[in-house]
Amino acid sequence: MASDTCTLTQAQHSAIQTACQQLAPSWPLDQMIAVSPYWPMRHERIEQVSARLSALAGISMLMPESDYLDWYRRGLISPQALRTALAESGLGLNVDELIQTIEQSEEKLPWQSLSALLDEHRARHKMAWRDEIIHQISQFCAAHFQQAQPMLHREHSQAQPDLYAHWLVVSQRDRGLSIVLDEPDLHRYFKQLPDDPNALIAQALSTFGVQDEQVELYAHALLLDIGGWGAWVAYLRWQGELNGEPHDQMLDLLAIRMAWELVLWRYQQAHFPTFFTTLEHAWKQSLGRLQNLPAQHQTQQKPLWVWARAAELSYQQQLHHALSSPVNTSAHPIQCQAAFCIDVRSEIYRRALEAQSDGVQTMGFAGFFGLPLSYQPQQADVNRPQCPGLLLPSLVATHAQSDKHGAASLNAQARWQGFSKSATASFSMVESAGWLDTFKLLKKAFFASEQAHPVDKLANRQDWSLTQNGEELSARQKAELAAGVLHAMGFEQFAPTVLLVGHGSHSTNNLQEAGLGCGACGGQSGEVNVKVLAWLLNDKAVRTELQALGVEIPEQTRFIAALHNTTTDHLRCYGEQPGTEIMSWLQSATAAAQKERAAKLDEQLADADREALDQALIARSQDWSQTRPEWGLANNAAFIVTPRSWTRGIDLQGRSFLHDYQWQHDPDFKVLETIMTAPMLVTHWINMQYNASTTDNLHFGSGNKVLHNAVGGNIGVFEGNGGDLRTGLAMQSLHNGHDWMHQVQRLSVYLAAPKSAIKEITARHDVVKQLIDNEWLYVFQWQETGEISRFYQQRWWPVSAAQISQDEEQKIVQCL
Incomplete structure (x- = not known):
């Protein structure tokens, strides 16, 4: 050496x-x-990061020229938006010259x-x-x-x-x-x-x-x-x-x-x-x-950034037009409240559910429901985080009474899977004991049914225990936790039935299934979180302590945990069931949501009747060969933080994260600060992951899902048997075989809050300021009158809806 x-x-x-x-x-x-x-x-x-990555590794943060031209010819980029983007750029080109520049451009090669x-x-x-x-x-x-046994704690004899x-x-x-x-x-x-x-x-x-x-x-x-x-x-x-x-x-x-x-x-x-x-x-x-x-590379990319900006403006102008009408705040007696995750897939279901009755109120909140917990079944070696990756779990949820048989079964299953996935044992395992799985394979192939995750199966019990640092939470501590969650969720009143709706996904033979789960729950189902919260809010001792804290929950109000399966749009309630009328609403909402999604999944499903469509979606979720069980969060574009009454009735096309917020009930703007420093960052991560996997699947995506092989148990995947570890989304999560299902654009964030509060929070947090001022996302203030302003470089700029004159267009250009 x-x-x-x-x-x-x-x-x-x-x-x-x-x-x-x-x-x-x-x-x-x-x-x-x-x-x-x-x-x-x-x-x-x-733009600097884009140029740097392009120069150093040939990484693209932008779509190819041909895609932008195609969008323009198809009307996805409006002429008005393109003119505005051109004027902002300072390139001194008209539309025809820009098109000519794009068509004649030569690719700049990366460093070697x-x-x-x-x-x-x-x-x-x-x-x-x-x-x-x-x-x-x-x-x-x-x-x-x-790490063949990623969920089990093991002692290593040697470092x-x-x-x-x-x-x-x-x-x-x-x-x-x-x-x-x-x-x-x-x-x-x-x-x-x-x-x-x-x-x-x-x-x-x-x-x-x-x-x-x-x-x-x-x-x-x-x-x-x-x-x-x-x-x-x-x-x-x-x-x-x-x-x-x-x-x-x-x-x-x-x-x-x-x-x-x-x-x-x-x-x-x-x-x-x-x-x-x-x-x-x-x-x-x-x-x-x-x-x-x-x-x-930055100089060469300038025309492409004009096209990217024009695509974003086209979407924003259409959305601003939809949002520009004064808000209708007329109230109706509420029979059922349903709190969903902010996930874009929830928007379609919420809209469908609200269409069933004026007595339905839906709400949006981060899918971990404010509970930074990990789930650990008693006497099982599993400890699974159920909160965003930005956080470290501070609470442990387990069952008040243990399921020894289930825990032992889970431990045995985890150890067997760990053995079977290890490099040294995989071949011998198949030769010596593979026949034992024959019946399971046949059962899954010919008698398929929805299968819960083995960890989630242990979560079906209704009694829970919450500990922090090994100590059981007192009734007072539980009440303080619950009060904080209710305040952050924006509850003003309580309906007789309150559904707490987490979400999960179900697919078969899919190594990246967690990528379709709840990101706020660490890629898991939100089932555990909603069950724990419902248990807390139904507990008599907790309710008594909540009264002392000034939170009055009517005696007849019942909180019911539920799970939205985003693959099939089924909504399952746990424990006490809602009344017949509410169940009827849920069934109708499921059918409407399924119908809306059907054509995007498979054109042949567009005209299917209700029963046939339902069976087809269930079959897709259980089909071993199905590489596109659902589209996940593809085509996400906006994060809207307002009272739901402001967007109720607007078709947001399943492209918007929806978070309920009413600034009048947030005097110190602590809730707004939490939203801007947590859910806004998470939605930005989601948006950029989908963008990156679309613009450069080679570097920031995982290629062909059919070729995936697990690496080290759960570390990640190889595409085939080698090459670099693949990260990000597979092509089948983004492309339907003919066209992209995700349109690349930066997240547009709409905040219904005073301008001064938004500005002050941004000034206190460098991360937020960087995202806004370096144009990683857009932040807008939306007023109840319909007026919208953009916050950029610590200043506010008025934004008009889609129909604007040349003079107004020039005014916006000068402002920006």
Whole structure:
């Protein structure tokens, strides 16, 4: 092994640390939530990040030119919106000139690493250097991070070795690399690498002649090359920080990727000295272009950003027209209240339910219902978070009476699955015991029925226990928790029947099923949360304490937990059932919601009768070969924070997150602050995940779902049997085979609150300010009169509805 004589300078170390913070986390499959892959770069303007990623790795944050032109010709981009976007851009082009510029533009190529330069001269019969590098690192990481039993707590007799140290030992012993690559003696060069990752990076930077001002971009480019595993390492870092146990391995991952570059440099220098002279010259030229390349890509992308902005304006103008009418606040006696998750899929069902009767009031709130808990069945080793990934659970929910048989069964099932998924046991398990699953396979194939998650099966009991730091909550503490939830949800009065509706999804043979679950519940069903909240609010002791806190719940009011299956639009109530009339409303709402979604799922379902459609949707959810059981949150576009009465009756097309809020009942604006710093960030994450997986599925999506193979139990998926770890959404979650089901645009947020409160909250939170001022999302204030204003750069700009004159258009342009 080589001597660790090289050390990083302070400037180099700082640049490396900055680069190592640029990758966003990706959650494991069983907790799969949507994440903005650009999150660590939110402090920069979105156009700069787009250009940087394009320059360093060929990543696209924009749709192809042809798609924008197609949208324009189909009317999805209006001429008026395009003119406004052009005027804002300052490019000095008219519409015809812009179209000509787009049609004649040439793709700007990304920067090339040393291995990429070598591949240009690689013999066709040999494996590409970059392909083998990614494959070798990826296979190693899969083995290193394998967590075959992700939900079980296990004691490790020995601490896991550091990532770089482990990789170095494996690589130095792996003579197969020389054979696979047909490069004799290649493996010997790994023995020359230093033991310390910092020393390795210092050696590489010195050898390659990377200047201090180039270090951050160079390091970032190499990390993007193995970005899937970078996202997993970022997740481990995120979790460590949440738990107060920081452990960052990103520098180790960078050192591994950089080590390959150093090995190739030295190998070429020793074995092919003549070619190396050419290579060295090409490398110096490539490195010399690195620093200026992002600016060049930003210039080239300017016309595309005009089209992107025009697409967003077209949607906003249509929505503003729908929202511009003065609000109808006429009241009706309320027979049933139903609180749903803010999820865009709830909007369709809520609209359908409200259409059944004026006596129905629906509400929107984050799907974990304000309970930052984890669920742990008694005597089971499972502890499953049921709250947003931004939070650490502070409460543990379990059952007052244990189900020993169910818990033992779950433990056995988890251990068996862990054994069967492990790399060493999978083949022997199939040969020796695979026949035991024959009956299960036949039963699922020919006698399919809706199957609950094994953890959720244990949640059917009605009595619960809530603990914090191992101590059972008192009735007073439970009441304080419940009062906070009710206040945040905006309850002014209580109907005789209050439905607390979580949501979940059901599909079969789908490794990414959690991605269709409730993001606010950590990718799980919201069943546990609504059951716990209903139990709290129905408890007599809790209600007595609530009275002391000033919260009066009528004695006849009953809170009923329910679950909305977003795949079939069935709504199931638990425990006490609603009255016959309400059940009839729910059944009719299910049928209406199913009808509205049908054509998007399958054109053949559009004309199906009620019973046939219901059976077809159930069959889709149970079909092993069905890769598109539902569209999830595709086509999300807006987050509307207002009283529901303001949007009731408006067809928002299942594209809007709906959060109830009435600022008059929030005197200190603490609820508004929570909304702007939690649900608004979560909806932004969802929006950017869908955008990123659509614009660049190769880097921020997971490709073809049919080819998915689980990695390390629940870490993630490979597309096929190798390559980088795939993150994000599969193509089948975004595209129907003919057209995109998600139209890429930044989230438009509408807040019914005083301008001063919005401005003050933004000023207090850098994250919110960055998202707004760097144009990662739009924030609008919506007044009861229908007037809408945009908040940007700490100022307010008036916004008009779709029909505006040229003079008004110019006024908006000048403001923006």
